[in-house]
Amino acid sequence: MKQDIILAGVGGQGILTIAAIIGQAAIDNGLNMKQAEVHGMSQRGGDVQSHLRISDMDIHSDLIAEGDCDMILSVEPMEALRYKPYLSVEGWLITNKKPFINIPNYPDMEALENEIRSLPRQVLLDADQIAKDLGNVRAMNIVMLGAASKYLKIPYESFEVALEKVFGRKGAAVVEMNINALAAGKAFSEK
Amino acid sequence: MKKQMLLGDEALAQGAVDAGCSGVFAYPGTPSTEIMEYVQKCPEAIERNIHRTWASNEKTAVEAAVGMSYTGKRTMSCMKHVGLNVAADPFMNSAFVGANGGHIVTVADDPGMHSSQNEQDSRFYAKFAMIPCLEPSNQQECYDMAFHAYELSEKFHLPVMMRLETRLSHSRSGVERREMLPENELKLPEDRNQFMLLPAFARRKYKHLIAIQPELEAAAENSPFNWVEDGKDKSLGIIACGLAYNYVKEVTTRYKCDYPILKMSQYPLPVGMIKKFMDSCDYILVVEEGQPLVEEMLKGAIPRDNRIKGRLDGTFTRDGEMNPNKVAVALGKEKSTEIIIPDVVAGRPPALCVGCPHIDSYKALNEVLKSFVEDGQRHVFSDIGCYTLGFLPPYNAINTCLDMGASITMAKGASDAGLFPTIAVIGDSTFSHSGMTGLLDCIYDKTNLVIIILDNSTTGMTGGQDYTGFGKLEAICIGLGVEKEHIRVITPLSRHFEENVAIMKEEIEYNGVSVIIPRRECVQTMTRRMRSLKKQEAK
Numbered sequence: 001m002k003q004d005i006i007l008a009g010v011g012g013q014g015i016l017t018i019a020a021i022i023g024q025a026a027i028d029n030g031l032n033m034k035q036a037e038v039h040g041m042s043q044r045g046g047d048v049q050s051h052l053r054i055s056d057m058d059i060h061s062d063l064i065a066e067g068d069c070d071m072i073l074s075v076e077p078m079e080a081l082r083y084k085p086y087l088s089v090e091g092w093l094i095t096n097k098k099p100f101i102n103i104p105n106y107p108d109m110e111a112l113e114n115e116i117r118s119l120p121r122q123v124l125l126d127a128d129q130i131a132k133d134l135g136n137v138r139a140m141n142i143v144m145l146g147a148a149s150k151y152l153k154i155p156y157e158s159f160e161v162a163l164e165k166v167f168g169r170k171g172a173a174v175v176e177m178n179i180n181a182l183a184a185g186k187a188f189s190e191k
Numbered sequence: 192m193k194k195q196m197l198l199g200d201e202a203l204a205q206g207a208v209d210a211g212c213s214g215v216f217a218y219p220g221t222p223s224t225e226i227m228e229y230v231q232k233c234p235e236a237i238e239r240n241i242h243r244t245w246a247s248n249e250k251t252a253v254e255a256a257v258g259m260s261y262t263g264k265r266t267m268s269c270m271k272h273v274g275l276n277v278a279a280d281p282f283m284n285s286a287f288v289g290a291n292g293g294h295i296v297t298v299a300d301d302p303g304m305h306s307s308q309n310e311q312d313s314r315f316y317a318k319f320a321m322i323p324c325l326e327p328s329n330q331q332e333c334y335d336m337a338f339h340a341y342e343l344s345e346k347f348h349l350p351v352m353m354r355l356e357t358r359l360s361h362s363r364s365g366v367e368r369r370e371m372l373p374e375n376e377l378k379l380p381e382d383r384n385q386f387m388l389l390p391a392f393a394r395r396k397y398k399h400l401i402a403i404q405p406e407l408e409a410a411a412e413n414s415p416f417n418w419v420e421d422g423k424d425k426s427l428g429i430i431a432c433g434l435a436y437n438y439v440k441e442v443t444t445r446y447k448c449d450y451p452i453l454k455m456s457q458y459p460l461p462v463g464m465i466k467k468f469m470d471s472c473d474y475i476l477v478v479e480e481g482q483p484l485v486e487e488m489l490k491g492a493i494p495r496d497n498r499i500k501g502r503l504d505g506t507f508t509r510d511g512e513m514n515p516n517k518v519a520v521a522l523g524k525e526k527s528t529e530i531i532i533p534d535v536v537a538g539r540p541p542a543l544c545v546g547c548p549h550i551d552s553y554k555a556l557n558e559v560l561k562s563f564v565e566d567g568q569r570h571v572f573s574d575i576g577c578y579t580l581g582f583l584p585p586y587n588a589i590n591t592c593l594d595m596g597a598s599i600t601m602a603k604g605a606s607d608a609g610l611f612p613t614i615a616v617i618g619d620s621t622f623s624h625s626g627m628t629g630l631l632d633c634i635y636d637k638t639n640l641v642i643i644i645l646d647n648s649t650t651g652m653t654g655g656q657d658y659t660g661f662g663k664l665e666a667i668c669i670g671l672g673v674e675k676e677h678i679r680v681i682t683p684l685s686r687h688f689e690e691n692v693a694i695m696k697e698e699i700e701y702n703g704v705s706v707i708i709p710r711r712e713c714v715q716t717m718t719r720r721m722r723s724l725k726k727q728e729a730k
Binding site for chain 2: 010011019020023024027032033034035036037038039044045046047059060061062063065066078079081082084085102103105106107108111112115
């Protein structure tokens with residue numbers, strides 16, 4: 001079993017939290033994992049990405065090669081497409097619909113959606129709205145993880161356990177809110 | 192023991208602490224920052240109360256580490272690759288005085304320049320200084336090599352370089368820890384001459400350093416981190432250095448290539464091992480992250496051996512980061528493809544944050560310069576930090592970025608040449624790192640210039656670390672000789688815009704050294720501070 005995932009977004013949108021939860025769940029399942037992150041200058045409102053690799057075999061490279069990525073999980077629609085060359089023919093693109101506009105030349109939303117919908121395997125959802133309906137827009141990243149969970153080769157319950165580990169010190173209410181966000185994302189994918 | 196998920200930086204930090212390190216000395220710099228940040232939070236480091244506060248710059252950090260090594264304690268200095276340029280003086284000489292307690296000099300290189308102003312390979316520095324260099328290929332090796340480095344350092348009485356790269360520093364994986372070693376006892380040098388570099392002693396030390404090179408080479412020959420993996424297909428042998436070993440293994444595993452591989456993680460170059468390896472293969476592919484150090488050494492100035500492939504013969508690009516695709520192309524398994532991002536995707540370069548105080552400072556500066564020079568004829572010398580992003584539209588506010596502290600000294604040179612008005616823009620932490628001596632030059636020469644110290648009260652670009660000059664900027668400027676009435680503290684907010692423009696105008700018109708300090712907290716550190724305050728209140 002191996003799964004190569006590219007997490008995408010804009011600096012500050014919480015992709016490293018998604019990475020930490022998937023990584024924790026992978027380790028709890030006895031899998032190997034490697035996860036390359038971006039720190040430094042790009043974090044200032046620029047595009048950020050994280051290469052996350054999980055496998056039951058040894059993992060060598062910290063980077064995913066072009067055309068090898070099994071899943072692009074993005075919290076921003078344009079950023080999802082930035083990594084399209086990495087996506088394998090059978091790969092899934094799972095992205096938040098809500099744009100993060102901090103540049104003057106942000107593309108037309110319809111053109112973006114068309115490009116995304118042209119892929120054979122994609123899931124497009126308004127995770128901001130779903131998180132808002134649950135009472136905390138900041139849980140948007142966990143909604144996205146929930147939406148992706150259906151296609152991740154790790155049991156769903158492991159993500160709940162990992163959420164408790166990662167958010168536990170912030171209190172039971174935060175954990176519960178995130179578990180609900182995870183479930184809401186999952187429910188969207190299973191519709 | 193259960194594995195912990197650690198960044199390469201964190202694995203090394205934990206390794207050093209577990210191997211009995213008594214103090215870490217560093218200045219923030221991507222991708223090395225997380226080493227010190229981890230030590231500052233590490234329970235074992237807190238329990239032992241090992242030294243873990245930031246230094247003013249990399250030079251003071253390395254010197255302090257040499258001082259701790261003098262006392263017999265184990266120590267580590269950390270920096271990014273360009274930080275080693277700042278620390279080059281003590282670094283080179285530390286090879287002469289050597290180490291008493293083990294001293295690891297950790298340098299994190301940034302191939303591909305993700306967050307740096309150049310791409311340089313620190314292994315050249317280790318070779319230059321003639322000290323051992325370790326180059327881990329994964330997070331577990333980062334951890335294990337800390338133990339090995341201290342053993343080497345104390346065995347040969349030399350500092351040892353640990354070379355990391357961005358992809359290792361900032362990549363996370365499972366790491367298994369060992370039992371912690373006790374710290375060394377205080378044990379001062381037995382030889383009174385050891386740390387004395389008067390020429391007569393220095394000559395002897397250089398001869399000694401030269402004399403022990405064969406021993407260092409033998410240590411590399413026998414290193415547990417250098418090995419040969421045999422393969423049936425001897426038409427090609429691959430020398431894979433440090434991190435590049437992963438890319439090689441990724442590709443050879445996938446395409447089931449059965450070439451012999453020499454994995455290289457400890458220098459000086461184990462020549463015997465390499466010669467034997469090269470004799471057994473038809474061609475040699477050298478895969479190394481950074482500059483072609485090993486390849487150049489194997490080829491020599493007048494290449495007699497045309498069997499060697501790498502960055503010099505065009506097999507790989509001469510610059511930029513390695514990756515699995517480049518290795519697969521070199522092995523003839525994949526075609527070189529240009530990454531084509533869909534047309535609809537726009538670039539999203541890093542930018543100053545919404546509400547950033549630097550924006551208000553730049554707006555005022557741009558306004559005031561209109562009354563002195565024509566549009567497009569303005570020249571502002573700047574420096575390294577978030578505010579370097581002020582070069583980009585819509586601000587177009589600065590013209591230069593050379594190295595830490597160069598804003599003030601470059602402005603001085605331009606003022607000496609007759610440029611008016613001459614403006615230097617530098618951050619508060621950068622000023623504390625390398626701006627003070629340049630300011631003293633200006634005072635000495637009564638240079639006509641305005642120095643703007645952007646005070647956001649943190650080291651912003653690297654994620655908000657504290658710095659040594661915090662809260663002391665005016666006192667430092669007065670102490671260095673700036674006249675009190677020409678130190679102007681302003682508040683960079685839009686409601687102070689006109690007042691700020693007027694103050695800048697006055698100081699530009701003053702013929703002498705002026706310092707303007709726009710002071711407002713970084714929005715990122717403020718948000719974090721507020722959040723942690725709220726959390727404390729909730730408790």
